[in-house]
Each structure stands twice: as C-alpha cells, then as structure tokens.
Amino acid sequence: MKLQQLRYILEIQRQGLNVSEAAETLFTSQPGISKQVKLLEDELGVTIFERSGKRFTGVTEPGKAILASAEQILREAENLKRASGEFATGNSGRLVLAATHTQARYALPLVVRDFISERPGVKLELHQGNPTQIAEWVVNGDADIGIATEALDRYPQLITLPVRQWSHCVIAPDGHPILKQQSLSLSELVKWPLITYDTAFSGRSHINQAFERIAASPNVVLTALDADVIKTYVSLGLGLGIISALAYDTRRDAGLQALDAAHLFESNTTRLALRRGTYLRRFDYDFIERFAPHLSRHAVDLAMQGGGAEYQL
DSSP: OHHHHHHHHHHHTTOOOOOOOHHTTTTTTTTHHHHHHHHHHHHHHSSEEEEEEEHHHEEEHHHHHHHHHHHHHHHHHHHHHHHHHHHHHHHEEEEEEEOHIIIIIIISSSHHHHHHHHOEEEEEEEOOOOHHHHHHHTTTOOOOOOOOOSSSGGGGEEEEEEEEEEEEEEEETTTTGGGOSSOOOOHTTSSSEEEEEEESTTTHHHHHHHHHHOOOOOEEEEEEEHHHHHHHHHTTTSOEEEEEEGOOOOTTTTEEEEOOOOOTSSOEEEEEEEETTTOOHHHHHHHHHHHTTTHHHHHHHHHHOSTTTTOOO
C-alpha cells in the first residue's frame, strides 16, 4: 500500500468518480490511476468503487470505510510533515490563508503586515474566494486557515471559531434624499434601486430574510462580489448600496455617506475555520491570535479537541 494510491482514491471521490478529472488534478494519467486503484483493491481484497465497464459509478460499503481511513492516514502523514518541519526549520514555513474580499481588504491588512514583520521566515499566501470555495480549500488542505462569514459552519470536516460580529450599513451618494430620513426603514429602502452582495457573500442571507419578514420585494438592480465594486456603482448613481459596515471609511469613501442599518438586518459573525485533526504550528497559533485576540492557543486547542461548537463570542 502506498500513500499515492490513497491520494488517488480520495481524488476520484472528490471529482465525483471522474477518473479523467482526478488524473488531471494530480498531473498523472488516467490509465495510471486506474491501475493503481486496481492494485490497491487487490492488496486489500475488496472492491472500493462500483463499475460499469471502465467507468466508476459508485462507492461500495467497504470502499466508504477505506476512503474514510485513507483521509485520516493522509491527514496524519501531513501532520508528521508539519510537526517535523516546524522543529527542523524553526520560525520558517508556509502559511496559506483563504478569505473573502471583505476580510482580505478591510480586516486583514494590518494583521498581515505585523505578522510578516515579526515572522519574516514564514511565506504567507493569501487566496481570495467565495465562502464555499474557502471552506473546500481548507477541507482539502489547500489552505491552512479560512476566514469568511457564510458557509464555513456547514462543513463537518471543519472546526469553526467565531471571530467578531458585524452589521450592515446603507451607503448613498452625497445629496441623496434618503440621507434626510431620521430613521432608516425597510419600507423606505424598497422604494429605491439597491446594489448589494452576491447571494453567497457577506450576510446576504440576512438581507433577504429581513425583506421576507415584511413580505417586500427589494429592487436589487445589481449584485457584486465585493464592497469596492458596490461603492463604485453607488457613486455612479445606480442605486443605494448595502454593504458591511466594516467596508465603509469616511476618509477613503469621499462622496458617499453611510447610514447605520444594524436595526434592519440581523448581525453577522465572521468565522475562522481549521481542518479537524490538523497539527497547528506555532506561527499558525500566532496568526490566529493576532487576528482574533480572544482565540488564544488554549482556546483553539480546546476547540480542536472538543469540536469547536462550545466557543461563543
């Protein structure tokens, strides 16, 4: 049995049993993968994948158990590398962060700056994506830490820890009539064209739920993946923007004004995700605590050991 064979069967599972896509992802050939799967099955004495001709069509019952064990074995093999690498190289290594645009643009810059300054031996990589992509990158080991508002707590393979709560605000160009409102209301917002986040991002579900509660249909004329794009089109007069309050700055966003909308939309929680069972290095703990000071090494270890659901803001 070889670790590479275990990687092959897990990648086949990830690719929906498509051996060609698994081979492409692993930079190898389809016949090579098929041969190694058959050798592994012969060695174990069971069939892992159901077949129809040369195609894999399903996973057998013993195959499900083998895939679960293979994932655990590869995770522990990776932990061995991480642990030995930490002791061999000291304060150097590679840390991969995955975050949404809002987190990468507004919440992380000063943390990243200070971390790089004090950990010059650590190569830090920042990948941006939507919450589902971020969760899957962490699950698959392509990222060490994931940071997002949506989706992360839907993956049982992840430990998720609350970082901070935030609310939305409504932005409008200088002189817009809505700025004269003494108290912003949903019934007033439905009168205007709105620009806000794509459905996968930054608390959009809470925006939808708020309008559903009053049986109103907001006139969302444009959705975008990040607040900077939303602010650009609000500046052009295409509508009012609904964005994270974190993304508005009075000095940087000249020509725009923000109205507090915390009373209109349910608050949101930024979460940090780690893959269950992963060995955390000293600089992993360091970065986590810099980003979320309440998440000490002790708090993170308790979450990793107990599932993480117990920790509340």
